[in-house]
Amino acid sequence: MLRADAERLAVWGDPIAHSRSPQLHAAAYAILGLPWTYERRRVSEAEFAEALADPSETWRGLSLTMPLKHVAAEAATTLDRAARLSGAANTLVPGEEGPRGFNTDVAGLVAAIREQGIEDAGRARILGAGATATSALLALEALGAREIDIRARRPEQARPLVALGGQLGLRVTAAPLDAPHTRSSPGADPALTIATLPGDAEPAASVLEEIVVPGGLLVDVVYGTWPTPLARAWESAGGRAVSGLPMLLHQAVRQVRIFTSGDVDEPLPSESDVIASMRRALMED
Structure with a gap:
């Protein structure tokens, strides 16, 4: 379940062990001084709807990788232009009427x-x-x-x-x-x-x-x-x-914007420092 006051984030997909998102997001939240956690979880397309609705698990937001981008778009009540035109959402956050979906890959x-x-x-x-x-x-x-x-x-x-x-x-x-x-x-x-x-x-x-x-x-x-x-x-x-x-880095920066302010176009505080830290995390892995 998505909830605005939660402090947990995650990337879902299947397979998911290869994802570099946890390193990227952890680096960003350390610079921003936010006590949030960011996990990696294997969720199949068949499991997605039940996992999203599970009230025992609360998430501030989710990153979605394959094969979940299309079902995430279908689950969203609102979509940004990129998600609407592509039919794919790689980011979900809570909204007043249900999940808001974004495609930050573009x-x-x-x-x-x-x-x-x-x-x-x-x-x-x-x-x-x-x-x-x-x-x-x-x-x-x-x-x-x-x-x-x-x-x-x-x-x-x-x-x-x-x-x-x-x-x-x-x-x-x-x-x-x-x-x-x-x-x-x-x-x-x-x-x-x-x-x-x-x-x-x-x-x-x-x-x-x-x-x-x-x-x-x-x-x-x-x-x-x-x-x-x-x-x-x-x-x-x-x-x-x-x-x-570089695409992975910059789409993650926009996800961090969404998770912090709800606005994909609103730059982060000290965004250049955040990007530099995220880039180092990619290179060090």
Whole structure:
């Protein structure tokens, strides 16, 4: 049960042992001087509703990872724009009429990309068409992308993304991972690619030939296995590749904002110090 006066927080998901959220949040609350605890708990999709309603367990707020983001969005009575458009909530807090849901992955990805010096995405590419790809598309919209090329093993899975892009006024196309890419005209290559593929995926050489962009930036949202085969190929071709750790950091900062003030846009007291402490916690683990 969510309760505003509780001092316990947690991340739920299945699997959950790999989550770095406890280190990040503990570092933040130590700097902020808050006596809150932050736990890691395995909760399956089938167990979610009962666990959320359990009156014997009270939580100030919850972070949700896979496979719970969609059921968390369904359980929320209100959603922020990112959660509403993506149908996924990675954060729940109590509200007057029930849980309030947020998707901080979008803003976290935007902040991580801006750290790499990109303010205007222009033309961009997403690899994969799963749940995280929707947050990637919304992040690219926030970064001013106008054309987005989606590459997926099964392009038909990208139809909802193409439709969402149309609603947002973006030109979104979908093709197989190994579809030929024309590089003859200036500006044909996207300067930014966001990969949402599984971390252990090892694309065939024929696929890499079409998706690796020499000189471009790859943001691979994976952080448990690094470098990924894709990241190695990318850097071998002269591009830059960054992992999902900066995205994880910045989405957690926004969760801390929500857990402390209820406002995702309200900066924390001494936020630069909080971010520095959270970043150190990631590097030390």
